[in-house]
Amino acid sequence: MPRIKTERLELRLTLEQKQKLAEISKKSRMNMTEYIVAISEQKKIIVADGVPELLKQIIKIGTNVNQITMVANSNHSVSSKQIDIVNTNLVKIQNLISDLIDEIKNSKDEIEV
Numbered sequence: 001m002p003r004i005k006t007e008r009l010e011l012r013l014t015l016e017q018k019q020k021l022a023e024i025s026k027k028s029r030m031n032m033t034e035y036i037v038a039i040s041e042q043k044k045i046i047v048a049d050g051v052p053e054l055l056k057q058i059i060k061i062g063t064n065v066n067q068i069t070m071v072a073n074s075n076h077s078v079s080s081k082q083i084d085i086v087n088t089n090l091v092k093i094q095n096l097i098s099d100l101i102d103e104i105k106n107s108k109d110e111i112e113v
Contacts, residue, residue, distance in 0.1 A: 046104050054096040061089040 013021065025035035028045045038045055064086045072078045 048100050048103055050096050050100050050103070054093065054100065057089055057093045057096060061086060061093060064089060 021032055021035070025032045027047065028035055028038075029047055030038065030045075035045075064082070068078050068082050068086065071082065
């Protein structure tokens with residue numbers, strides 16, 4: 001059940017503080033309110049740029065598996081080329097996931113404000 005936001009907070013900052021907050025929240029891919037709420041809840045903010053590519057690769061592998069399944073059902077066999085395509089995509093996905101894990105492990109635990 002979503003929490004209804006009923007409270008407002010007024011905050012006074014210097015121009016430099018506001019600009020820095022805007023810059024950090026933009027890097028975090030959040031608006032300033034989302035960013036302030038996230039840090040107030042002590043959430044670790046990580047921006048993983050490789051996620052869109054990972055999703056593309058997962059969709060490709062799903063398409064390949066569906067095609068292989070259709071061929072196997074109609075011909076009762078699958079070519080080694082089709083299996084190689086699936087294996088190649090699986091290796092790509094594995095590498096992308098590994099890169100994302102490394103990015104998360106190497107990210108700063110604290111954000112400088």
